[in-house]
Amino acid sequence: MKRNRWRRQAAVMLLLFSMVVTACSGSSGGGGTAPTDDAAEKPAGSETPAASEPAPAKPAEPVKLTMMRSGSGLPAPDKDVILQALNENLNMELEITMVPSEYEQQLNVKIAGGSPPDAFQVNKLQMTQYAKQGLLLDLTPYLKDMPNVTPENGFTEDHMKKGQVDGKQYSVPYRPLIPVQTTFWVRQDWLDKLGLKAPTTLDELSAVAKAFVEEDPDGNGKKDTIGITGNGFEGTLGPIFAAFGVAAPGHYMIQNGQVVYSTELPATRQAIEYIKGMIGQGLIDPEFLTNSGLAHQEKGFKGQAGIVYAHWAHMKRPDMVEKMNSINPNQSWTQLDAMTGPGGKFADAYDAGNTSYRMVIPKTLEKEPEKVGKLVEYFNYISGGEGQLLVNFGLEGRHYNLVDGRPQVIEETLAEVGHATIHQMTGRKELEYLNARFGSLKPYFEFANALPIITVYDGFSPIPEGVNPADKAKFESEELVKFIYGTRPTDEFPAFLQTLRDTFQLELYLTSASDELMKLGILK
């Protein structure tokens, strides 16, 4: 009796379980995903008319590769025309995983779990650590198989150093962009209304900002306008430090053959005093530290701010201009040159050692030379010639046409390749690319490209053993904010610098930066 009842109960439980399990299989069917993972691997040829040329003795099987990167915005493989073409042309099945957040943690678990992707993105610090732990494949022997990776294509000797650890090449680094692309933009119609000229010096900039705050440039009878806005600490104050001839605090510069830390330079303290004065007079957007995304640009377009420190594309890209006109079409913005200040005429700091991506290959892949060979072929393919055109613009005849050997973008299909930057894993030749893609904006980016810059070398400066750079950065930025807002008197600046040296071991950082720059031949 009792046992029988128990059986019935067990049956009920089993039923519950099986319901759960069936719910699972039901969902994967109903969710629109095929149970196989090969939905993406339909041969791309099935949509294009079959090529008539018989394939020469190629291995029939495409090489399967996985790649992991941080970021987002990659379309599904069936919509990714560039990926389909890459897979077809190189006879591979590349699967790219984009990680929208927590990239570092995910990479760590994958590597610790012994299943790293076949290629993955690292920053400078990770590359150094992993290389020292022997986890990365040294690509130096494979460079001879990459005929497109040449100085003519933008891979200069100095640039390649960004992918090296101890002289070994672990990555083909992403090629440089225009050094400084942000400039001050000023509301021209406000200037005209108040009878002012576009500022060229730091003091004129302050004067214009003051007029914008106090003289009601929008004529609404309220004192509701901001002078200067930008994006965060450096994205607003960088150009002001530059006018004093220094990079914003926290960067490594070279002066008189020595590596120096920008925070410690006398000009930095002067710049901080000057900025403190500007904030005291209310010339800078009170929210500038927390602005992110396009907040600064929107404050400009909305008619709240008259001077915006912004990227040329964010002010002049056709869709941005449309946005501006939909808010108020009676406004015009003028791109300003670098401000001249006590330290000369400089636009902003540029990190000569920085690169946007470094893709590396794990050492465990050595056991599969076929995969390594394919990755090398791939990195080479997208770094020049037809592969470069493909990852820049898409398919010839559909997304661009070659006119006198120059690519011309077809506007109608542009949306299909809006994600092209994701596929430019080794970058592009910047000016050629911009001219093809943003031809109408040429005056703005060429102007930005010619700006005088202050070079910094952070990207080349390794993190010394046994320090925590995040702690130092946090302390430094917190104190600097106190100084510019006057909550800590600037008389205490020397004490602050002493803390950096005593508590945060600044000397170690400088020594290791100096050693590395000597080794690379940048410091002589």
Added chain:
Amino acid sequence: MVTNRAERIFLFFVYLLLACSALAVLFPLLYVFSVSLTPYAEVLKNGGFTIIPRNITFEAYTAFMTDSNIPRAYGVTIFITVAGTALNLLLTTLMAYPLSRKRLPLRGPIMMFLVFTMLFNGGMIPTYLVVKATGLIDSLWSMIVPGAVHTFYLLIMKTYFENLPESLDEAAKVDGAGDLRILAMIVIPLSAPILATVGLFYSVGHWNEFLGAILYVGDAGKHPLQVVLRGILNTSQMPELDFERVLPTESLQMAAVILSTLPILIVYPFIQKYFTQGALLGSVKG
């Protein structure tokens, strides 16, 4: 109920106060909702603040719904919420009930063993290795099976079961019921409030599944809603390359908030009645 005037005035003020606090809670929600329905240029024209939308547009919502990943992500999220919560409740109940009965041998050591996991855990990488070794990587079950029993909720449930009168058990035993029958026929029907509460905690947890998906599921086709939304709303990690991207507008962000909270918000009123119901109405005549 209310007899004299003084009491009525007092009640009026109580209701007024409650109405005000309800409004204070609703206001941000209304703002989010309005911005998601207003054309973004309009929002900017109003200085970035809109409470009652003048022109309504469903652009932000259609932008999401035409993204091929969103409907599928909803499917994934609904599945892990439903199946996950069912499994959570089943396992938690089956564990909490025996632990609530004093005649269970080794009750103390088992409790110690459980509480230990509240204070110490393996950490991310060891957990990943366990998930990998059990073959759950890249499957939907990796978001359901790890953490199927949450110790804290187990303790809440156990305490609740302990408070049920022993005499109910005894009465059923006399009638010849076994343990499982007592659980299924007597304890569970009396435990609707706690099952609803714990079930809600669990299901909100599943609905907001993010980190587990990020760590264990590499296949974008199996990503739940929160991960996909985050992918759409994310501004890239490389601001210097951002100049080519179309960045999500505030309207789009607000629409994402609505899309991701509305379904779980709708569930609340249906569970509400279990929270307020007396737990043991009429079970034992005292």
